[in-house]
Amino acid sequence: MLFASWSFLLVFLPACLIAFHLSPRRGEYRRALVLILASGVFYAFAGLASATIMILGVAVNYGFGRALTALRDRSDPRLSGAMWLAVGFNIALLLAVKLNALVQPLGDGFRVGEDVLVPLGLSYLTFQQIGFLVACRRGEVRDLGVVDYLFFIAFFPHLLMGPLVRYVDMRRQLDAGALGRASSRDLAVGAAIFIYGLAQKVILADQLAPAVDHVFAAAQQGALTPAESAMGLIGFQLQLYFDFVGYADMAIGLARMFGVSMPINFDRPLFARDRFELWRRWHITFAIFMRTYVFQPLVRRRRWPVPAALAATGLLSGLWHGLGPTFVIWGLLQTAILLFEHERRRRRRSGPTPNAIRTVGAIALTFGTSCLIGGLFRAQTLDGAVSIYGGLFDLGAIASTELLGPRAWLLIPLAGLAAWGLPSSAQLFRSCWTAIDPRPDAAPPPPHPLGAFALTPAWALLFGLLLALCLALMGEARRFVYVQF
Amino acid sequence: MSSSEPSAVAFLRTAALAVLGGATALTAAAALIDPLGLLAARPDRAAGLHAPGRHGSPLCAPGLKVEDDPVHLARLAAALRPAEAVLGSSRAREGFPAIPGRDIANLAVSGGRMAEIAALARAAGEGGRLRRVFVVLDFTAFVTPRSETVPGAAARPARLPPALVAVASPQAWAGVLQVAARPERCAAPFRDAQGFQPARRPTSRVALPHRWGERLDGRLNLSPRDRERVYRLEQGRLAALARALAADGVEVVLVVAPFASTYEARVTAAGLDPWRRRWREDLDALAVATGARVVDAGPVDDAGFLDPVHFGPQVGRRVLDAVPPPAAPSGFSRRP
Numbered sequence: 001m002l003f004a005s006w007s008f009l010l011v012f013l014p015a016c017l018i019a020f021h022l023s024p025r026r027g028e029y030r031r032a033l034v035l036i037l038a039s040g041v042f043y044a045f046a047g048l049a050s051a052t053i054m055i056l057g058v059a060v061n062y063g064f065g066r067a068l069t070a071l072r073d074r075s076d077p078r079l080s081g082a083m084w085l086a087v088g089f090n091i092a093l094l095l096a097v098k099l100n101a102l103v104q105p106l107g108d109g110f111r112v113g114e115d116v117l118v119p120l121g122l123s124y125l126t127f128q129q130i131g132f133l134v135a136c137r138r139g140e141v142r143d144l145g146v147v148d149y150l151f152f153i154a155f156f157p158h159l160l161m162g163p164l165v166r167y168v169d170m171r172r173q174l175d176a177g178a179l180g181r182a183s184s185r186d187l188a189v190g191a192a193i194f195i196y197g198l199a200q201k202v203i204l205a206d207q208l209a210p211a212v213d214h215v216f217a218a219a220q221q222g223a224l225t226p227a228e229s230a231m232g233l234i235g236f237q238l239q240l241y242f243d244f245v246g247y248a249d250m251a252i253g254l255a256r257m258f259g260v261s262m263p264i265n266f267d268r269p270l271f272a273r274d275r276f277e278l279w280r281r282w283h284i285t286f287a288i289f290m291r292t293y294v295f296q297p298l299v300r301r302r303r304w305p306v307p308a309a310l311a312a313t314g315l316l317s318g319l320w321h322g323l324g325p326t327f328v329i330w331g332l333l334q335t336a337i338l339l340f341e342h343e344r345r346r347r348r349r350s351g352p353t354p355n356a357i358r359t360v361g362a363i364a365l366t367f368g369t370s371c372l373i374g375g376l377f378r379a380q381t382l383d384g385a386v387s388i389y390g391g392l393f394d395l396g397a398i399a400s401t402e403l404l405g406p407r408a409w410l411l412i413p414l415a416g417l418a419a420w421g422l423p424s425s426a427q428l429f430r431s432c433w434t435a436i437d438p439r440p441d442a443a444p445p446p447p448h449p450l451g452a453f454a455l456t457p458a459w460a461l462l463f464g465l466l467l468a469l470c471l472a473l474m475g476e477a478r479r480f481v482y483v484q485f
Numbered sequence: 486m487s488s489s490e491p492s493a494v495a496f497l498r499t500a501a502l503a504v505l506g507g508a509t510a511l512t513a514a515a516a517l518i519d520p521l522g523l524l525a526a527r528p529d530r531a532a533g534l535h536a537p538g539r540h541g542s543p544l545c546a547p548g549l550k551v552e553d554d555p556v557h558l559a560r561l562a563a564a565l566r567p568a569e570a571v572l573g574s575s576r577a578r579e580g581f582p583a584i585p586g587r588d589i590a591n592l593a594v595s596g597g598r599m600a601e602i603a604a605l606a607r608a609a610g611e612g613g614r615l616r617r618v619f620v621v622l623d624f625t626a627f628v629t630p631r632s633e634t635v636p637g638a639a640a641r642p643a644r645l646p647p648a649l650v651a652v653a654s655p656q657a658w659a660g661v662l663q664v665a666a667r668p669e670r671c672a673a674p675f676r677d678a679q680g681f682q683p684a685r686r687p688t689s690r691v692a693l694p695h696r697w698g699e700r701l702d703g704r705l706n707l708s709p710r711d712r713e714r715v716y717r718l719e720q721g722r723l724a725a726l727a728r729a730l731a732a733d734g735v736e737v738v739l740v741v742a743p744f745a746s747t748y749e750a751r752v753t754a755a756g757l758d759p760w761r762r763r764w765r766e767d768l769d770a771l772a773v774a775t776g777a778r779v780v781d782a783g784p785v786d787d788a789g790f791l792d793p794v795h796f797g798p799q800v801g802r803r804v805l806d807a808v809p810p811p812a813a814p815s816g817f818s819r820r821p
Contacts (some may be wrong), residue, residue: 006655032490188493191500220630221704359542455492457499472511472658 001045031179039156068136076316083137094126121160157254162263164285182259190256197249202470205242219384224391233371238415249425264434273362330376423448516650520660522549523651525678526564551660553595559608564647566612572602573621581801583681587604591680599722616811617736627719629704661785705755727775743783745790
């Protein structure tokens with residue numbers, strides 16, 4: 001079941017909200033059970049195979065979690081062994097599924113059609129489980145209850161595409177009675193945030209998708225012009241941005257409707273001035289996970305040189321998305337750029353703050369780089385990727401609108417204006433923002449010139465009409481890009 | 486509800502009213518426009534006979550005003566319950582004209598392959614009135630991969646009353662917005678009430694547009710293993726469809742679509758002539774096994790093409806004229 005579907009918006013969500021608010025306020029765990037049950041129903045729509053794998057994973061990890069928390073002596077050698085066994089189980093499960101996807105037709109490349117070869121949310125669940133197991137090993141988890149655990153792992157807003165949440169963050173909210181204190185204000189603000197995310201997905205990302213799909217499908221057959229290649233690459237980057245950011249906002253809004261705070265996953269990533277800054281703003285929880293559980297242990301405990309640790313992290317990032325060659329090369333390219341940036345920073349003497357022109361140039365360069373390497377991410381096969389890059393440099397070809405009609409030529413620049421012109425959800429909802437920023441150096445974003453949201457009739461009218469428009473456009477809604485991982 | 490805040494409650498109430506207002510406006514617009522052509526497809530029950538619906542939108546001409554979609558067409562097929570149906574890809578959609586007075590629907594869909602054809606045949610057969618299908622076959626669809634821009638095999642649409650889907654579904658509301666963006670569709674729908682597309686002017690006849698031929702070569706140039714896999718899949722689906730229709734007493738006419746000379750040259754250059762011979766042999770064998778009829782729509786000279794891919798409606802007309810309508814069933818047909 002997609003968030004951007006009538007069945008979710010008109011049936012599931014209202015039923016869930018009614019059941020939640022009808023359950024007594026003081027029964028924190030009763031409300032948690034309502035949400036766990038609802039999450040089970042939500043996930044069951046993914047199919048029996050997906051549900052079976054998820055149940056298996058949850059049961060095994062809960063068992064390991066109980067075992068790890070039962071061992072009080074932190075120096076007990078069985079702790080590390082149990083933890084690594086559990087981590088190994090999770091990785092093996094994910095690898096098995098990904099390898100199975102690899103041998104399907106067209107390999108494990110980007111998938112456009114409705115078939116998703118990996119059980120929904122498994123990649124995200126795997127990382128969450130690993131984070132949970134490490135937290136158990138470190139003694140950060142005490143008195144592991146089944147309701148707490150199920151709520152942490154299965155709460156439906158973050159189930160399919162993240163953000164990656166920490167057990168301790170969810171547990172803290174449950175212990176503080178967050179579910180019992182969910183108010184009409186939470187419902188109203190949560191609904192507005194959700195609608196804002198939905199609009200980005202349905203009105204922007206999904207409208208870009210046909211043109212992008214067209215270009216990359218043609219790339220599989222060869223022969224693109226520079227204009228087609230360029231618009232395809234830019235269009236895909238913008239589609240990916242609105243799709244993923246839209247989903248993240250929907251997750252935050254949905255959780256807020258139930259009084260729960262989710263971590264943010266994006267912080268205006270298109271304003272990043274270099275690759276390091278991009279990874280502090282894009283898919284934040286994923287980047288933090290890779291830094292915390294891969295990069296830092298390699299550097300601090302295994303004493304790997306930074307370039308080698310970066311390479312390993314980049315490679316694993318690519319493999320997390322898929323085992324196909326396009327994702328592997330994408331991961332390695334990311335690493336190469338990060339290494340270049342790392343070396344450049346090391347050698348650069350500190351100087352005056354860059355002026356506006358240099359800043360805009362840096363932003364454009366970072367975005368342009370993302371577009372270029374995004375071609376590898378999006379192409380279904382290496383041949384397709386080669387074709388789209390070849391099209392970029394085929395200077396003998398004339399500009400053509402064979403593939404891209406007037407609508408695409410208008411839509412892609414408009415989407416660009418929206419990407420840099422619209423406020424982020426943290427900016428728009430700054431007066432009522434409760435989402436968690438997991439970055440250690442977190443700072444609120446600057447106010448946006450377009451103003452900020454408030455619980456007024458004018459904003460209510462705007463968001464109501466926006467939702468109606470989204471409902472109309474949902475007939476063309478596609479599944480989220482990142483749900484395939 | 487937990488602790489209430491007046492401003493929050495007022496916000497929710499206003500937003501809900503705005504959504505309801507927007508939804509009502511879109512529903513009303515859909516009833517006026519009938520973007521999916523479903524209101525016009527309802528048979529006239531009062532007459533006791535199946536007849537094209539006299540209902541429809543008060544504002545717009547009857548017919549489908551939105552782009553091709555297997556789900557739309559499946560609903561239209563189930564609503565129309567035609568005696569004959571034309572199935573296939575955009576070649577069948579553009580190459581087969583309406584014949585006034587003939588109880589035939591055009592259910593061909595852009596990029597349609599055997600999965601969509603089978604699903605639409607199934608939808609058209611609901612109600613038991615279907616007597617004959619014309620399955621327009623494009624040889625290259627049996628030896629090339631599916632284009633990723635085409636929706637996957639048509640899912641069976643949810644069993645909802647057509648009138649409800651016509652006015653209160655995401656497809657209907659999206660259709661309203663499409664017509665708002667292209668108002669000419671109101672007077673000149675994309676497809677008429679029976680699914681037929683108005684004849685369009687030829688574009689480049691048979692000359693291959695810039696880069697188009699190179700892309701075609703890319704599609705034709707599959708590895709033998711992949712081509713065999715695609716061929717077996719499509720041919721298997723065709724055979725299954727033919728058998729199922731024959732078991733239901735539906736006559737199957739397999740129409741072999743012609744190619745323009747430029748397209749033909751590309752297919753030959755790709756070394757596909759042996760595959761085409763094999764395909765014809767398999768079609769003939771299937772016809773013998775299921776009682777189907779194989780009809781060659783060609784040969785057609787280049788003047789008979791709208792572009793290298795799509796033949797003109799005179800070609801389809803010739804096929805339909807050669808196969809007269811099936812005899813009407815005895816007695817009245819009533820909607821169950």
